[in-house]
Amino acid sequence: MRAIDAGLLICHECHQLNPHKPDEEKQFCVRCGGHLHARRPNSLARTWALLISAALLYIPANLLPIMTVNSLGKGQSDTIMSGVIELVNYGMLPIAAVVFIASILVPTFKLVGIALLLYSVQRHQPMSARQRVLMYRFIEWIGRWSMLDIFVIAILVAVVNFGSLASIVPGYGATAFASVVVLTMLAALTFDPRLIWDNTKSDDDHE
Amino acid sequence: MAEPASSDNLPALEFERLIACHECDLLLRKPLTSAGEKVECPRCGYELYTHRSQVVRRSLALVITALLLYLPANFLPIMQLNLLGQVTEDTVWSGVLGLYSSGMQSIAVVVFLCSMAVPLLKLLCQFAVLLSIRLDIGRSYGLLLYRIYHHMREWGMLEVYLMGILVAIVKLVDLADLSIGLGLFCFIALLLVQIWLEVTMSPHQIWEALSGEDKHACD
Ligand SMILES: [Zn+2]
Ligand SMILES: [Zn+2]
Numbered sequence: 001m002r003a004i005d006a007g008l009l010i011c012h013e014c015h016q017l018n019p020h021k022p023d024e025e026k027q028f029c030v031r032c033g034g035h036l037h038a039r040r041p042n043s044l045a046r047t048w049a050l051l052i053s054a055a056l057l058y059i060p061a062n063l064l065p066i067m068t069v070n071s072l073g074k075g076q077s078d079t080i081m082s083g084v085i086e087l088v089n090y091g092m093l094p095i096a097a098v099v100f101i102a103s104i105l106v107p108t109f110k111l112v113g114i115a116l117l118l119y120s121v122q123r124h125q126p127m128s129a130r131q132r133v134l135m136y137r138f139i140e141w142i143g144r145w146s147m148l149d150i151f152v153i154a155i156l157v158a159v160v161n162f163g164s165l166a167s168i169v170p171g172y173g174a175t176a177f178a179s180v181v182v183l184t185m186l187a188a189l190t191f192d193p194r195l196i197w198d199n200t201k202s203d204d205d206h207e
Numbered sequence: 208m209a210e211p212a213s214s215d216n217l218p219a220l221e222f223e224r225l226i227a228c229h230e231c232d233l234l235l236r237k238p239l240t241s242a243g244e245k246v247e248c249p250r251c252g253y254e255l256y257t258h259r260s261q262v263v264r265r266s267l268a269l270v271i272t273a274l275l276l277y278l279p280a281n282f283l284p285i286m287q288l289n290l291l292g293q294v295t296e297d298t299v300w301s302g303v304l305g306l307y308s309s310g311m312q313s314i315a316v317v318v319f320l321c322s323m324a325v326p327l328l329k330l331l332c333q334f335a336v337l338l339s340i341r342l343d344i345g346r347s348y349g350l351l352l353y354r355i356y357h358h359m360r361e362w363g364m365l366e367v368y369l370m371g372i373l374v375a376i377v378k379l380v381d382l383a384d385l386s387i388g389l390g391l392f393c394f395i396a397l398l399l400v401q402i403w404l405e406v407t408m409s410p411h412q413i414w415e416a417l418s419g420e421d422k423h424a425c426d
Contacts, residue, residue: 001211003227003234010227013354014414017227031418032350087378095377098370133230133251144364147321151364151371152378154302154318157309159288159379161295166382170311178314185361197231197251 002197009036040192044118047191051114054183057176058111064173067153071166079173080104080149102148103177110146110184113139114191121195132196140188146181150174210236211249228253256411263340263416269404270334276397277330281323283390285372290383297375298390299323299368325363326401332356333408340416349417357410365398 003010007020009027013034020038021027027036065077078086080103087096113135120127127135153170160168211233226237228248235255238246246255259265284296299322306315332352339349372391379385 001234002232003225004232006225006234008225008227008234010229010232012229013357014350015226015229015411016414016418017225031414032354034354090381092377095374099374102370129251144361144367145370147364147367148371148374150314150318151302151322151368152374154306154314154322155285155297155371155375156378158301158305159286159295159297159375160382161305162290162293165293166290169309170306170314174314175311178317182317189361193230194232197233 004038009038011036012040039194039198040190043190043192043195044122047114047118047187050183050187050190051111051118054180054187055111057180057183058107061107061173061176061180064176065171066149066173066177067156067171068169069160069166070169073164077171080177083149099149099152102145106142106146107177107180107184110139110143110188114184114187117191117196129196133193136188136191136193136196143181143185143188146184147178150178150181210238226255228255257409258412259407259409262407262409262412263337266333266404266408267337267341269400269407270330270337273330273397273400273404274334276393276400277327279393280390280397281394283393284388285390285394286376286379286388287386288379288383289386296388299394321362321364322368325359326365326397329356329359329363330401332359333404336413336417337408340413346417346419353413353417363401365394365401369395369398 003017004020008017009020010017011029011032011034014029014032016029016031018027018030018036028034029036062080065079066083068075068077070076084096084100084104087099116127117132117135117139120132153168153174156168157170160166224237225234227234228251230253231248231251233248233250235248241258243258243260245257247253248255281299284298286297288295288297303315303319303323306312306318332355336349336353336356339345339352372394376385376387
């Protein structure tokens with residue numbers, strides 16, 4: 001059985017069980033003082049809102065240049081994709097693969113994955129609880145790695161700073177991309193994984 | 208493995224002897240754990256807790272090491288680049304400054320938070336929490352700081368930054384004369400110590416020690 005059915009609330013922060021007092025408007029954890037909720041309030045609506053904002057910013061993040069390389073008066077703008085292609089042309093396939101996975105596959109997968117997770121929790125379709133849980137854990141774990149390109153830009157801007165000889169300037173694509181990463185991470189955090197199990201038929205279907 | 212608690216024997220069990228899975232809300236009987244044992248949720252497989260020995264003493268040693276490495280890791284040069292006699296240096300801090308001065312204040316703030324501020328605040332919170340357990344003072348502040356620590360966990364990204372350094376090195380190595388600085392080794396050391404610390408400081412033992420439920424939780 002679930003803790004919620006036994007009249008117990010689990011603290012989000014320290015995982016302590018607290019007896020539910022329905023007559024109290026706000027309840028706090030006896031151990032750490034954290035705010036108690038049976039489920040995170042408006043988890044689905046908030047996650048959708050964050051996800052949609054991230055999806056909108058995803059477009060400029062991929063179209064606008066993330067940085068411009070100025071060398072001897074010539075400027076060359078790089079988008080996320082052209083950066084990967086350039087690495088492939090240099091023959092650095094393993095690094096190109098890492099950047100491709102971190103900056104293109106992961107953000108796309110996260111947007112689609114969270115949307116699928118929300119849809120399947122709301123419509124009780126089309127994934128089993130086990131698949132949803134694996135998806136949720138993967139998204140939660142992988143999210144931070146998309147920040148890779150932002151850190152690369154920070155390092156390149158600092159180190160390639162030779163005045164008119166050669167310099168690198170960040171572009172607005174980078175701002176949009178950083179926002180996408182932060183918003184999708186927030187979306188994964190607002191999503192309450194217990195909702196995944198709430199609408200499965202039996203709570204003992206773990207076999 | 209922990210056993211699910213069913214409704215027929217529930218009234219007999221006090222809720223102090225139960226735990227619930229944080230990820231799926233399944234109610235379980237609190238298992239008796241000995242050192243080195245891992246407890247997983249039978250339904251969703253979430254790792255409920257691991258019991259380790261000498262948590263506080265080991266974690267304190269690690270947290271102090273990490274704090275000592277923090278300054279050299281962030282302010283010593285990670286790499287130096289030589290282009291036709293002009294030499295530039297890169298540190299974690301100069302990366303933030305470079306973004307800031309090129310008009311990208313918002314990304315500069317994000318990079319500063321994820322690579323410098325959050326990792327430091329996390330270490331300081333862990334240090335204060337461990338001291339409060341060790342010296343038996345200020346437990347309520349310890350609880351608050353440990354809660355703050357858990358909210359920051361997701362946002363410290365040292366391992367991603369290290370991957371960023373590697374990608375940047377690969378991109379630059381053909382363009383100019385590149386040499387690796389001492390800062391990179393300090394940064395790697397800081398990252399390793401921090402990962403070791405997170406593995407050592409098992410949260411449920413720290414919570415129990417902070418709330419004084421179990422005097423021997425951290426032996
Ligand atoms: Zn709590
Ligand atoms: Zn579970």
